Amino acid sequence: ARLANQIAAGEVVERPASVVKELVENSLDAGATRIEIDIDKGGSRTIRIRDNGKGIPKDELQLALSRHATSKIATLDDLEAIASLGFRGEALASISSVSRLTLTSRTAAQEEAWAAYAEGREMEVTLKPAAHPVGTTLEVLDLFFNTPARRKFLRTEKTEFGHIDELLKRIALSRFDVTINVRHNGKTIRQYRAAQTQLQQERRLAAVCGSAFLNHALAVELEHGDLKLSGWICSPQGARAQNDIQYCYVNGRMMKDKLINHAIRQAYEGTLSGEQYAAYVLYIEVDPHQVDVNVHPAKHEVRFHQARLVHDFICQGLQSALQQSLA
């Protein structure tokens, strides 16, 4: 039942990376072109995310934090309880119920910024004037400090930061137009610069996937009716060493889908080298009416209405690109 609840809730605050995901998605929703991420101790001490998005008006700060400001949340100590509240649309309220969260924001229309935080059993929101450029900073301190059972489930700093890093790689590959800088314990770990030109995009690809991937990458760009496939696929020679690099997006959303995986594998296997490994960063664009993305939000699966067609398009397209690289 617990697992079913989690899946039904769509998202839960499982670990620091889940918090980062919600906050960065909010920043992207707010039109940010620059996102600064500061993490301390794998996110268990600090998660601070600053963006240059449109900001939150002063009179909406309270609402943003207190959608689910019930006394129940303040005493919450198990996963089931938070999952049952539902998470979508209540990310900030949920996160603030299991951490010390401060929301600081300024809109272009305001002369000054305001900081908001929720306190106590009733989660009453306090507002104070603050200094901040247009945009928003979310600071999440001491995640799970009031839910010891869940704090205990956190892994080492390194492991938790690893989850955050992996999440941000996925986001960096889905939004080349946004600058994302990441620090851990005060040290710059990643600098993903906004990229427009092909050269800048390749630089970013190398920053996320490593220069070895870039060296073996074949750019693909294919079209068939309303179906589009673009991105990079690793040459068969490099695939084995780069096997952990498997990113696939459908209409901008990261997917781990069996049908797509199968099509890609078959493309590699069909080449002269009969390669068993695959590495790729691929973007599939399809008419939104031709696909259901909500089949399984937690599992990142999709359902294409014309599954066979999509499968063969991917498989044949990639296979000929791979074949050419061997010729």
Ligand code: ADP
């Ligand atoms: P949801 O994103 O599903 O609406 P959240 O709890 O994540 O719910 O956020 C609540 C609201 O707070 C958002 O709808 C948005 O209006 C505002 N908000 C949150 N983060 C930001 C941000 N970084 N920039 C601007 N507005 C934000």
Ligand code: MG
């Ligand atoms: Mg949100």
